Structure formats: C-alpha cells, structure tokens
Amino acid sequence: MAKIELKNLSKTYNKKIEALHDINFTIEDGQFFVLLGPSGAGKTTTLRCIAGLEKIDNGSILFNDESVTEDQPASRDVCFVFQQYSLYPHYSVYENLAFPLRSPMRKLPEEEIKTKVESIASMLKISNKLNNKATQLSGGEMQRVAIGRALVREPNLYLMDEPLSSLDAKLRESLRVELKNIQTNLNSTILYVTHDQAEATTLADKIGVLKEGHLVQIGTPEEIYENPNSIYVSQRLGSPKINILPGKLFGMDDVPTFGIRPENITIGTGNYSAKIISIENLGSETVVALNFKDQEILVSIQGNYKSSINETINFDMNNEKVLRFDQKGNRIYER
Amino acid sequence: MDTSRSYLEPSSFSKKLAATIIIVYTVITLIPISWMVMTSFKNVNSAISYPPEVFFEPSLEGYVNLFTNRSRQSQEYLDSLPPPENWYEELVRSREMVITGPSKFLGRYSNSMIIGFGSTFASVFLGALAAYAFSRFRVPLKDDLLFFILSTRMFPPIAVAVPIFIMYRKLGLGDTHLGMIILYTVVNLSLAVWLLKGFMDEIPKEYEEAAMIDGYSRLQAFFKVVLPQAMTGIAATAIFCMIFSWNEYAFAVLLTQFNAQTAPPFIPTIIGEGGLDWPAIGAGTTLFLLPVMIFTIILRKHLLRGITFGAVRK
Ligand SMILES: Nc1ncnc2c1ncn2[C@@H]1O[C@H](COP(=O)(O)OP(=O)(O)OP(=O)(O)O)[C@@H](O)[C@H]1O
Numbered sequence: 005m006a007k008i009e010l011k012n013l014s015k016t017y018n019k020k021i022e023a024l025h026d027i028n029f030t031i032e033d034g035q036f037f038v039l040l041g042p043s044g045a046g047k048t049t050t051l052r053c054i055a056g057l058e059k060i061d062n063g064s065i066l067f068n069d070e071s072v073t074e075d076q077p078a079s080r081d082v083c084f085v086f087q088q089y090s091l092y093p094h095y096s097v098y099e100n101l102a103f104p105l106r107s108p109m110r111k112l113p114e115e116e117i118k119t120k121v122e123s124i125a126s127m128l129k130i131s132n133k134l135n136n137k138a139t140q141l142s143g144g145e146m147q148r149v150a151i152g153r154a155l156v157r158e159p160n161l162y163l164m165d166e167p168l169s170s171l172d173a174k175l176r177e178s179l180r181v182e183l184k185n186i187q188t189n190l191n192s193t194i195l196y197v198t199h200d201q202a203e204a205t206t207l208a209d210k211i212g213v214l215k216e217g218h219l220v221q222i223g224t225p226e227e228i229y230e231n232p233n234s235i236y237v238s239q240r241l242g243s244p245k246i247n248i249l250p251g252k253l254f255g256m257d258d259v260p261t262f263g264i265r266p267e268n269i270t271i272g273t274g275n276y277s278a279k280i281i282s283i284e285n286l287g288s289e290t291v292v293a294l295n296f297k298d299q300e301i302l303v304s305i306q307g308n309y310k311s312s313i314n315e316t317i318n319f320d321m322n323n324e325k326v327l328r329f330d331q332k333g334n335r336i337y338e339r
Numbered sequence: 340m341d342t343s344r345s346y347l348e349p350s351s352f353s354k355k356l357a358a359t360i361i362i363v364y365t366v367i368t369l370i371p372i373s374w375m376v377m378t379s380f381k382n383v384n385s386a387i388s389y390p391p392e393v394f395f396e397p398s399l400e401g402y403v404n405l406f407t408n409r410s411r412q413s414q415e416y417l418d419s420l421p422p423p424e425n426w427y428e429e430l431v432r433s434r435e436m437v438i439t440g441p442s443k444f445l446g447r448y449s450n451s452m453i454i455g456f457g458s459t460f461a462s463v464f465l466g467a468l469a470a471y472a473f474s475r476f477r478v479p480l481k482d483d484l485l486f487f488i489l490s491t492r493m494f495p496p497i498a499v500a501v502p503i504f505i506m507y508r509k510l511g512l513g514d515t516h517l518g519m520i521i522l523y524t525v526v527n528l529s530l531a532v533w534l535l536k537g538f539m540d541e542i543p544k545e546y547e548e549a550a551m552i553d554g555y556s557r558l559q560a561f562f563k564v565v566l567p568q569a570m571t572g573i574a575a576t577a578i579f580c581m582i583f584s585w586n587e588y589a590f591a592v593l594l595t596q597f598n599a600q601t602a603p604p605f606i607p608t609i610i611g612e613g614g615l616d617w618p619a620i621g622a623g624t625t626l627f628l629l630p631v632m633i634f635t636i637i638l639r640k641h642l643l644r645g646i647t648f649g650a651v652r653k
C-alpha cells in the first residue's frame with residue numbers, strides 16, 4: 005500500500021471543459037479517503053487521472069513520494085472499480101476474477117489463482133456463480149464481481165467509483181462493513197466515490213468535497229459535518245438536509261444566510277411560531293416540516309412525534325449550532 | 340393455458356407465415372444451385388437431353404473431366420492399350436478418349452484458396468488495427484482520412500486496371516500470389532475499416548481500460564478483450580472480404596496467367612470438344628461454391644451469437 009499525493013492537478017477535456025482545477029490532496033498510507041460532490045463535479049475524472057487513464061494537463065501524482073505522472077496504467081499497480089462496472093462479457097465469473105492475476109505483470113501459478121479467486125468469491129457471496137458467464141448475472145452480482153476483481157490484488161491503491169450503488173440496502177450495508185474490515189485488516193489505501201451519506205460518514209477517515217472541479221474542503225467526516233466552510237459543503241452531508249435560511253428572517257441582519265441542521269431545532273417551546281406542513285415518521289426519528297414566514301424549515305425529532313398538520317407550534321434553534329454564511333455562501337467564522 | 344408466452348413473442352400465425360415465406364424463398368433460390376449440382380453428376384448426354392432429366396443415373400464423368408486433360412483416339416489404338424488401371428480411365432475410354440494428364444483445375448483452385456484466405460486474413464487484421472485506432476485515438480484529420488479511405492471504393496476498382504497492370508509489371512508482382520493478395524487486400528481494406536470501426540465504436544472503452552489497470556498493455560488488451568468482443572464484426576467483415584476475393588474476375592484475368600491464376604478465369608475455359616462440357620462446368624462451379632459456403636457456415640455462429648454488451652451499465 006502506498007501514500008498518494010496529488011499536486012496542482014488540472015485536467016481539461018477537449019481543451020474546453022475544465023473538469024479539474026488545481027487539485028491538491030494527500031491520502032496517507034492506509035487511509036480511507038472519500039470524494040463527495042454532485043454529478044459532474046469531477047469525481048470520476050480524479051480517479052481516472054490517478055489510474056493513468058487520462059493524461060493530465062498540469063501537476064503531478066506521487067505514489068510514496070515518487071512521481072507516477074508519466075507511467076502507464078498497468079505499471080501504477082492500482083485497482084479500479086468502475087462506476088460503469090465493466091466485466092469482460094466473454095469470460096466466466098471465475099475468469100473475470102482471475103484475469104488480473106494472469107496479467108504479464110503477475111503471472112501467478114494456477115493453484116494460487118484458484119485459492120484467491122475462491123476466497124474472494126465466498127466473501128462476496130458469489131461462489132455459486134463462478135461458472136456463469138459475466139452476462140448471466142444480476143446487476144448486484146455484476147457489481148460484486150467487479151469489486152472482487154479489485155480485491156483479488158493488493159495494489160498501491162484501490163479506486164472505487166460508487167461501487168455499491170446498485171445493491172439492495174441490506175447487501176450494501178453488509179458489504180460496507182466488509183469493505184471497512186478488509187481495509188483496516190490489510191491497512192489498504194482507498195479512494196472512494198459515493199453519493200451515499202451513510203457510506204461517506206461510516207467509511208471515511210477523510211472526506212474531500214469537490215465542486216465544479218475545485219476541491220473546496222478536506223476534513224474528517226465530523227469536520228465536514230460540524231464545520232463546513234461553505235453552504236455548498238454543508239449541504240453534502242446530513243439527512244434530512246440542512247436548513248439554509250435568510251438571516252433577516254430571524255433578526256440576524258448582519259448575516260445574509262445561515263444554516264441550521266434539523267436536529268438542532270427543538271419544537272414545543274421557543275420564541276418562534278410556525279405552522280406544521282408535514283410529518284414524516286421514519287421510525288427512530290420524525291421529520292417535521294414547518295412553514296415559518298413562507299420558508300420551509302425541517303426539524304428532526306428523536307422518536308415518535310404526535311401532532312397534526314396545520315397546527316401552529318413554537319420552536320427554537322440551538323444558537324451555538326448556527327452556521328453563518330456571507331453573500332457568496334462562504335462561512336463567516338465567529339468574531 | 341399458455342402462460343409462458345411473452346408479449347414480445349410473435350403469434351403462431353405470424354410464425355407460420357414467416358416460415359412459409361422463408362420456405363418458398365429458399366426453394367426458389369435453391370433450384371438453380373441444385374440444378375448445377377445435379378448437372379455435375381450427370382453424364383454428357385443426359386446433361387443436354389430434352390426434356391431435362393430430373394432422375395438420372397449419377398456419374399462422376401463431370402469431375403473426371405474437370406480434373407483431367409484428355410485426347411480423342413481411334414478405336415484401334417484404344418484396343419491396343421493394356422486394360423485400364425482404374426475406374427476413371429475406364430470411364431474416359433468408354434468415351435473413346437485417353438487421359439493425357441491432370442488438368443490445371445487443382446492448381447487454379449489452390450491459388451484461389453491461397454489468395455482468397457490470404458487477402459481475407461490481411462484485410463481483417465489490418466482493418467481491425469486501423470479501425471481500433473480510428474475508434475479510440477485522436478487521429479489528426481480523422482474524418483478526412485476516413486472519407487479518403489471510403490473514397491477508394493467510389494469508382495469500380497477495374498477503372499484503375501491499366502495503371503495497376505503497368506505498376507505490377509514494373510514491380511514484378513504480376514502473376515504472383517503476393518501481388519494478388521496485396522491487390523485484393525487494398526480493395527477490401529476500406530470496407531473492412533469502415534465495418535469494423537462501427538463494431539469497435541460499440542465496444543465500450545471501459546473494457547480495455549479495465550484490462551490496462553489489471554496489468555495489461557494496450558496491445559495485449561486489444562487482443563484479449565477487444566478482438567473477442569468484435570467477433571461478430573470480424574466474422575461479417577471476413578465473409579464480405581472472402582466473397583469479393585473469391586469471386587473477383589476482372590483483375591484475375593488481367594494480372595494472372597499461369598502461376599497465380601485463380602479459379603474464376605479458369606472455369607469458363609472448361610469447354611469440351613464438340614460443344615460445352617456441362618457436367619464438367621457443373622462440377623467446377625459446385626466445387627467453387629463449396630469453400631465460401633463452408634467458410635460462411637463456420638463463421639455463422641459468431642454472426643448469430645449477437646452482441647453481448649450487457650455487462651456494462653449504461
Ligand atoms: N470524456 C469526456 N469528455 C469530455 N468531457 C468529459 C468527459 N468525461 C467527463 N467530462 C466532463 O467533466 C466533468 C466531470 O465529470 P466526471 O465524470 O468526473 O463527474 P462525476 O463527478 O464523476 O459525476 P457523476 O457523479 O455523475 O459520476 C463533467 O462536466 C463532464 O461532463
């Protein structure tokens with residue numbers, strides 16, 4: 005496993021579309037690094053540049069302090085689980101898993117290949133599919149084979165582009181746990197892309213937030229959640245999502261906009277009163293939507309909440325948890 | 340109750356209709372071919388008898404005549420010869436002739452094989468490499484180059500016959516296998532590049548990328564993952580190239596005489612004494628048909644196997 009460093013990395017497609025702009029970050033050896041960002045932010049592009057599938061315009065990529073910027077993909081020794089998982093359709097599942105081990109760079113003996121493939125297959129619960137053609141699998145099975153094809157090797161770095169996205173919730177959860185276990189046991193370095201909240205917060209040691217090709221914040225999941233440096237970052241994590249409201253509404257005239265997470269609002273008593281628009285009971289929590297001066301405010305309450313729609317109630321905010329933002333959406337830190 | 344039938348499956352009526360149309364069509368197209376095959380097994384007299392004979396006593400005379408040169412002899416001379424050693428000598432002598440040697444057919448036929456398969460292989464191989472490059476790399480002036488390649492097919496190839504004839508004579512390529520392979524490859528290559536480029540475009544580049552990350556070079560990835568998936572296209576292209584090179588007549592007449600002459604210019608020369616030797620012509624054309632037919636049947640399963648792009652999520 006290796007330490008990965010990106011320095012001033014820029015990538016422009018077709019000399020026009022700037023996909024990545026001056027990206028700098030370091031993934032320590034053994035770190036689980038998650039990239040967050042909406043569609044088109046440049047997550048896949050970052051992974052492809054590191055894998056060597058895209059030529060970069062500027063900057064350098066270092067593995068263990070050595071530049072690999074000019075190296076071919078094969079010699080970088082990384083694994084890539086593609087967003088569009090691409091199993092070799094003319095091979096069986098077994099052959100797909102064995103393919104990287106048979107490469108001219110490794111050429112493992114057949115027995116060793118067999119042992120590795122079978123142990124990975126049983127971990128991913130696809131042992132009974134080993135003889136299937138890659139095309140004779142369900143979407144979730146294909147995705148597991150794609151993950152398996154990465155995990156049969158111990159590369160410098162695993163690159164995973166939304167690897168669990170087409171699995172059902174239960175399988176996703178179990179694979180998430182499995183993945184985290186493997187990562188801690190082998191101390192592997194992983195760069196992981198996801199849209200899934202739970203995945204990001206439970207898996208990540210560090211999160212990097214991408215916005216239109218710019219890396220806008222790096223931090224631990226707690227930092228990103230508690231201490232975002234912009235409205236944009238604050239909206240990446242949290243479900244139900246953070247309330248972004250004009251400051252004037254609450255008498256904060258020097259604050260153009262502020263954010264407050266739904267769990268930091270209390271209902272029942274308080275200085276403000278609002279009408280209930282909807283109540284959504286999610287089991288362990290209840291999400292209540294309020295109408296306050298024509299602004300929708302989401303509140304999350306532990307357990308069950310009994311009330312009815314259109315009722316008027318009082319609420320209050322935990323002032324310490326209020327995140328203040330300027331006109332441009334950047335954070336105003338306490339003075 | 341028929342619960343297994345999907346809504347997409349054609350009804351049994353339309354299936355029957357389709358089958359009927361196919362059978363009628365097949366019979367119509369098969370009549371001339373079966374007539375040709377039948378003629379090849381007739382003897383010289385029953386081949387031209389009127390009304391035509393549908394049931395006849397099969398004879399290998401056509402094939403014997405195709406593979407041998409014969410000369411007519413007087414009855415006295417024939418009587419003076421020792422008894423025939425084998426069935427085909429006997430057959431020839433019953434027509435008051437003797438075998439003077441093997442005909443050129445076998446040589447022409449193997450020339451056709453060498454040149455046909457050689458140029459087909461070269462067209463498909465070079466075409467696949469070029470198509471891959473056009474499909475995957477940023478080639479300067481790509482569109483213009485592709486149009487240029489296509490434009491080589493816009494005039495009938497024979498329009499450049501004279502310059503090619505002179506060039507080939509100067510280069511010493513006239514009447515050589517290599518010369519004919521090069522010529523047919525050049526003619527077929529534009530078709531091969533265009534056809535295969537279409538198929539390669541359909542193969543997601545993720546496959547090669549995955550292979551390259553799995554530790555293979557681009558060339559290895561090309562052979563390991565791209566070519567197997569382009570099999571449908573390769574089979575189709577190979578059949579087209581083979582059919583062209585196999586049937587090509589004009590250049591073969593112009594550029595070959597002895598050494599590298601192919602079967603098409605030879606077959607019309609099978610004319611017997613005192614009229615056309617129909618059984619021999621039938622035998623020649625039947626044998627001529629076989630290789631392309633077998634080749635197509637072998638490659639057919641790749642054509643029907645269809646395109647298996649299912650393992651990439653789009
Ligand atoms: N091959 C390409 N050619 C041109 N532009 C591209 C190419 N690939 C990506 N882009 C552009 O680069 C930008 C970043 O794309 P990228 O695929 O990295 O997004 P992403 O963050 O992975 O999005 P998603 O979550 O939808 O997968 C987008 O604006 C996209 O349109």
Ligand SMILES: [Mg+2]
Pocket residue numbers: 047048049087165
């Ligand atoms: Mg992506």
